[in-house]
Amino acid sequence: MCRNEEISPDNYTLATLSKVSSEIGDVRIGETVHCWIIKTGFVSDTVLMNSVMAMYLKCGSFRGLREVFDKMPQRNSASWNVLISGFSVFNSCMIYEDVWMLVKQMQKESVRLDAYTISTLLPMCDGKWNYGREIHCFIVKNESALDYLDVHVGSCLIDMYSKRKNVTLGRRVFDRMKCRNIVAWTAIIMSYIQNGDCEEALALFQRMQFKVEPNRVSLISVLPACSSLNSLMGGKQIHGFAIRNEFNHQVSLNNALIDMYCKCGDLSYAKRVFDNDAYCKDEISWSSIIAGYGLHGKGNEAVSLFNGMLQMGIKPNSITLVGVISGCGRSGLVKEGLNIYNSAVTLYGISPTVEACACVVDMLGRAGQLDRALEFINSMPVKPSPSVWGALFGASVLHENLEMREIACKFLIQLEPENSSNYISLSNVYASSGRWDVVAELRNRMKSRGLRKLPGCSWV
DNA sequence: TCTAAAGTAT
Numbered sequence: 001m002c003r004n005e006e007i008s009p010d011n012y013t014l015a016t017l018s019k020v021s022s023e024i025g026d027v028r029i030g031e032t033v034h035c036w037i038i039k040t041g042f043v044s045d046t047v048l049m050n051s052v053m054a055m056y057l058k059c060g061s062f063r064g065l066r067e068v069f070d071k072m073p074q075r076n077s078a079s080w081n082v083l084i085s086g087f088s089v090f091n092s093c094m095i096y097e098d099v100w101m102l103v104k105q106m107q108k109e110s111v112r113l114d115a116y117t118i119s120t121l122l123p124m125c126d127g128k129w130n131y132g133r134e135i136h137c138f139i140v141k142n143e144s145a146l147d148y149l150d151v152h153v154g155s156c157l158i159d160m161y162s163k164r165k166n167v168t169l170g171r172r173v174f175d176r177m178k179c180r181n182i183v184a185w186t187a188i189i190m191s192y193i194q195n196g197d198c199e200e201a202l203a204l205f206q207r208m209q210f211k212v213e214p215n216r217v218s219l220i221s222v223l224p225a226c227s228s229l230n231s232l233m234g235g236k237q238i239h240g241f242a243i244r245n246e247f248n249h250q251v252s253l254n255n256a257l258i259d260m261y262c263k264c265g266d267l268s269y270a271k272r273v274f275d276n277d278a279y280c281k282d283e284i285s286w287s288s289i290i291a292g293y294g295l296h297g298k299g300n301e302a303v304s305l306f307n308g309m310l311q312m313g314i315k316p317n318s319i320t321l322v323g324v325i326s327g328c329g330r331s332g333l334v335k336e337g338l339n340i341y342n343s344a345v346t347l348y349g350i351s352p353t354v355e356a357c358a359c360v361v362d363m364l365g366r367a368g369q370l371d372r373a374l375e376f377i378n379s380m381p382v383k384p385s386p387s388v389w390g391a392l393f394g395a396s397v398l399h400e401n402l403e404m405r406e407i408a409c410k411f412l413i414q415l416e417p418e419n420s421s422n423y424i425s426l427s428n429v430y431a432s433s434g435r436w437d438v439v440a441e442l443r444n445r446m447k448s449r450g451l452r453k454l455p456g457c458s459w460v
Numbered sequence: 461t462c463t464a465a466a467g468t469a470t
Binding site: 048116 | 465
């Protein structure tokens, strides 16, 4: 960058330059702009400094952002909002109490919490940080000042309630919103999908089309509902809409289509979408098609697609690994699956996740190699999870191996002491060998934990 | 000239 010394940039120019730096995402260029601002004496311009904070945020420098905030002589709501965003973006810096303290501090300094503040805070309200309802109350109390059902705030509320499995409260917000754009519609549709009501999700999607034009994200969001309902017809209609509206050049949409076709059982359509050259395939495209072939018992095709991916220079990740190994498992390709697992670190640079390890256990187990599966569990690089022992349990049921069933159940109880089905499975093991004393002891253990048999376990 | 929201592969 060069600068004509005779013409000094004003605060507007500098703000534009700061914005450009954010878009490039280059912190060095941003820092240069920041230096000019200091030299030209514009550091007291709040709006300009807010854009510098936003630049540091987008360029990944929490330190830069914090420093600007701390040195600002005057701050407005936007300054606080960017700082709060910083806490949510830079997760490693995230200490929830700190965020709440910032909010309190903001109020103490009489800075108004606005719709921006609220829609930044709401996505941070997960299981660990439980201010969601408090924030919602704040919104209700400040309805007139805040424009309660601001479309941003409303969408965030729907999303927050969805994550807490409360689609009813989300729907109440949605129904009361003054204006609903595509984001709000997508949020409520997603909420139904995430909470298992795919019929309502599709019904809303139909209604939505009379109100707003679907975009790429909304189509991607609704496709899993078609998969869940096994509605190939619904999926094809969305595919048709995507083609007519030229969304089918986008990799993310094609990925969602591939997944939908695989899950609806139409592999040839999935492959047709995959093979379309009008878009650039990424690791999700490959992982989806590989998993699809694997799921349908076509392990050899899954393995050759996996090799094709490597040849194309697309780096597989741990999810790709899970797809290809589980495909091997379903097709009895133990040797191929183990080869891929063993090359994961050395050839593909993937450290196997516990999910990948569970697939290996499942693969060995299905093939009847239960001792080898147990040996694998004892030597795997990550701590076995319930899914790992669950895989061994499933295989020991399949191959009627009581001894392995007992081992798997014991570990399952150890890992999930509150899950009653584990006790029941173990007591079934003992019941089948007539060890009623141990069965009774297990019943007592369940009782002392306040656990009950799940309804429907009539076989116990 | 400043700040916020929805999505796809196990």
